[in-house]
Amino acid sequence: MPSALEAKSGATLPDRQLEEHEGVAGKDLAVYTRLCGKRKFFTDRPFAKKALKLGVRSGNALDLGCGPGHISAYLARFAPKSKVWAMDISPEMLLHVRENANKAGVSDRVFTTEGDMRWLPFEDNSFDLVVSQYVFHHLPDLDVALSEVDRVLKPGGALLIRDFVRPSADLKTSFLMKMAKFVLRVDEEGRKQYKESLLAGFKVGEVQDLIANSPLTKTSVKKEFPSQFLITRKAPVERKTSPISHERAGRILAGLAVLATLTLGYFHHPLWFLPALGTCANLIFSGITDRCAVRDHLLIKLLGLPGERDIGREEAEIGRLFR
Numbered sequence: 001m002p003s004a005l006e007a008k009s010g011a012t013l014p015d016r017q018l019e020e021h022e023g024v025a026g027k028d029l030a031v032y033t034r035l036c037g038k039r040k041f042f043t044d045r046p047f048a049k050k051a052l053k054l055g056v057r058s059g060n061a062l063d064l065g066c067g068p069g070h071i072s073a074y075l076a077r078f079a080p081k082s083k084v085w086a087m088d089i090s091p092e093m094l095l096h097v098r099e100n101a102n103k104a105g106v107s108d109r110v111f112t113t114e115g116d117m118r119w120l121p122f123e124d125n126s127f128d129l130v131v132s133q134y135v136f137h138h139l140p141d142l143d144v145a146l147s148e149v150d151r152v153l154k155p156g157g158a159l160l161i162r163d164f165v166r167p168s169a170d171l172k173t174s175f176l177m178k179m180a181k182f183v184l185r186v187d188e189e190g191r192k193q194y195k196e197s198l199l200a201g202f203k204v205g206e207v208q209d210l211i212a213n214s215p216l217t218k219t220s221v222k223k224e225f226p227s228q229f230l231i232t233r234k235a236p237v238e239r240k241t242s243p244i245s246h247e248r249a250g251r252i253l254a255g256l257a258v259l260a261t262l263t264l265g266y267f268h269h270p271l272w273f274l275p276a277l278g279t280c281a282n283l284i285f286s287g288i289t290d291r292c293a294v295r296d297h298l299l300i301k302l303l304g305l306p307g308e309r310d311i312g313r314e315e316a317e318i319g320r321l322f323r
């Protein structure tokens, strides 16, 4: 039965049209890597952050169909205690992965593997986190790939897969093409590839059925704007570290010290300058050591607050980039 949109536009619902090639090579590769470079900040970076919010920030991660490897590099950057395996069927893509991992300064923790995601060259229960973006629409047989994901993912491991929802009408496809042209400034060749990918995508219901019939448990499927779906599985969250780092504790203490200075000054107390002195010492020490001076403060030690870097927060990453 046609959807309401189809009935209104008079357009037909397209069946899934698989792309001709599996890997990305030659001319396609140049077009695709250019496109990835443009959109990585809007798609790959938030995708990596979303994946790391699923409860795993260390251990082994696998990026299936990694393309030029921006997601792998972001995962390694945002989770400094992780190792990331970037896997793709295309050896040319893997050259870009190495280049991009080098540029991001994470080449010691991003490993490339050439292979087909339907026959993963990894042992059972190898990964704490598996991610994959815009790859499943390349495959005719999703169920095989999902079984492989289940096999290599540790019990309790996290999963994030994003791919295209097949548009339900020509009208919707042309809206997405316009967005690609005017918002993302994608050139004609790139838009052609994007359209082919959309038509090879899935209906959310189809993906839900696939997941229900796969060995993957505790996995949800939902639609995401503009025309994508997300397959998600959270890890049981083990909060070993405190959400308040010593840097944050230091900033809170500094704020309280300034407040105390102002209060004591207001009441003309003779010791008004003591809290201000403490704040200055804190700032100078943290400026010199790049770690908050209160790190070795007895109270912080007793509370066992970890550093931003120990937690793998992006805040620490930004500090690293500016040094």
Ligand SMILES: C[S@@+](CC[C@H](N)C(=O)[O-])C[C@H]1O[C@@H](n2cnc3c(N)ncnc32)[C@H](O)[C@@H]1O
Pocket (backbone or CB within 6 Å): 022, 023, 024, 036, 064, 065, 066, 067, 068, 069, 071, 087, 088, 089, 090, 093, 115, 116, 117, 118, 132, 133, 134, 135, 138, 139
């Ligand atoms: C559209 S790109 C997506 C790349 C990357 N994940 C991203 O988000 O930019 C699809 C990638 O999947 C790879 N690919 C296609 N079929 C594959 C398969 N069966 N096994 C592994 N990789 C595959 C292609 O070579 C290509 O790099």
